[in-house]
Amino acid sequence: MLKLLLLLCVFKYSESIPTHVMGKKGASIILPCEFEAREIFHIGLNRRSKNxxxxxxxxxxxxxxxxxxxxxxxxxxxxxxxxxxILNVYHFNATSVLEPQIxxxxxxxxxxxxxxxGERLKLHVLLPDAHHVMHQNKSSTEWKEVWKREHKKRVSVSHDRLSASDGALTIEAFTDDDAGTYRVLDFDGEIMITVTITDEKSSVDI
Structure with missing residues (x-):
């Protein structure tokens, strides 16, 4: 029964407005529930409909x-x-488990x-729910699309030195123009990943 409740909650609340949490690769984060501890029976965390x-x-x-x-x-x-x-928090009342708070x-x-x-750069950023990748050159304010998922098994890329396979975006023979910021967005336009890339020459000049 509890598994069924968890599954129903995933579908029911997956469209709700999320709390945005940001963390650096290698660091730690907290997903705050902000619910009272009184009579909590169970918590369930879901992602892509998986517990x-x-x-x-x-x-x-x-x-x-x-x-x-x-x-x-x-x-x-x-x-x-x-x-x-999606976090589901279940409470007890006197006789049963109450509908979860989400x-x-x-x-x-x-x-x-x-x-x-000149190096080969491989970015493991093409997650299953990634929709497109945008690039902002270090000398520009404009964002350009460099990768887009058009279908489950079909993607498009912007230039010959860039390829996508096995969940990674690869840039052959990295150039100064490839430096800058890369953003991965999901199908709702939410930012999933931001990677800022500095080439060695630029880092020495600063």
Missing amino acids: ILVYQNEYCHKRVCKKGACDVFIKNLRLRDAGRY RTYQLHIYDDIFVKI
């Missing part, structure tokens, strides 16, 4: 921990952690990297 194991006591499973009444702590963030999460989150992961001119 993420969260111990009901303050213990960790892999990189996910419960903090306080129902906050969720995620450590050692990875780019693939980005995206939407929180949704949009987790935005960012990173800063340095690349040598």
Whole structure:
């Protein structure tokens, strides 16, 4: 019964306005539930309609921990952690489990990297719910689309030195023009990942 309730909540609340949470790759973040601890029976965390194991006591499973009444702590963030999460918090009353209280989150992961001119750059940013990737050159305020998912198995890229495969966006022979900021957005236009890339020459000149 509890699994059925969790599944129904995922579909019912997946369209709600999320709380935006930002964290740096390798660091930690908290998804705050902000509910009272009184009579909490169970918490469930979901992503892409799949349950993420969260111990009901303050213990960790892999990189996910419960903090306080129902906050969720995620450590050692990875780019693939980005995206939407749904937290279901179940309470007891005198006779039964009440309808859960819900929180949704949009987790935005960012990173800063340095690349040598001429090197091959591989960015593991093409998550299943990524819709398009935008690039802003370091000397421009304009955002240009460099990758777009047009269908489940069909994507488009903007130039010959760029390719997409196995969840990664690869730039062959990195140039000064490739430096700048790359943003990955989902199908709702929410930012999932931001990677700021500085080429070695630029980092020396600063």
